Structure formats: C-alpha cells, structure tokens
Amino acid sequence: MNVSVEVVGEGTHDLTLPDPTYADLLSELDLSPHEVSVMVEGQPVPEDQPVEAERVRVLRLIKGG
Template identity: 55%
Template sequence: MNVTCEVVGEETTTVSVAADATYADLCRAVGYSPHEVTVLVDETPVAEDAPVETDRVTVLRLVKGG
C-alpha cells in the first residue's frame, strides 16, 4: 500500500507499507520513531497500533533535536 505522508514544516513523501501495517510501521517507514511524532488522518490523531486505512496522512513532529 502506498501512503502519502506530509511531514508538517518539512516535506511530503510517499512510502510503501505492507497491507497489514500499523501507523507505528508507517512512522518508521518515514524515518521517525512513533514516540516523536503523531499521525493525523483528516486532522484527527490516530493510535499508533491502529491499522493504516488511508492513502494520505499528516505527520506532526513532537520532538526535534536532541
């Protein structure tokens, strides 16, 4: 499944994830830990263990830097 991920303030990218992927898997595919971002679907946060059921998400970084 291809999912377009808009990372707020950065870039928009399309990643491929397995048909049974969760939003945590999607975060990792974009290059982030599920602990440092929140995934939004239609401006609503989704649980990281929920299955991916859309082809477009917004990724909001909560932690940046170190």
C-alpha cells in the first residue's frame, strides 16, 4: 500500500508497505507511538488499526514545564 505521511512541521514521506498498521508507518519513520498522534481526516486513529487512508498526518506531542 502507498501512503503519504505528513509529519507536521517536518515534511512529507511517501511510504510503500504491505498491509501496514499505523504503528508500522511510525516505525518506518523512527517515531514512537508514545510521542505522536496519528490523524486521518482530522480524527485520531489507534496505532494498531490497519491503514485504510492514502494520506496521514502525524502530530508530535509536546511536553512542557
């Protein structure tokens, strides 16, 4: 499956993986599911869900103090 993954503020990556989950996409980009939220059409999706969208946005979660 071909998926365009936009890491907000960092660029877009075109990935090709067979039957990926959203966690697989994050792994390919060396991102931890604990540090990001995966969004499809503006809605968060669980990382263990199979990818059904051609375009995905990844938002890094920010910690502050």
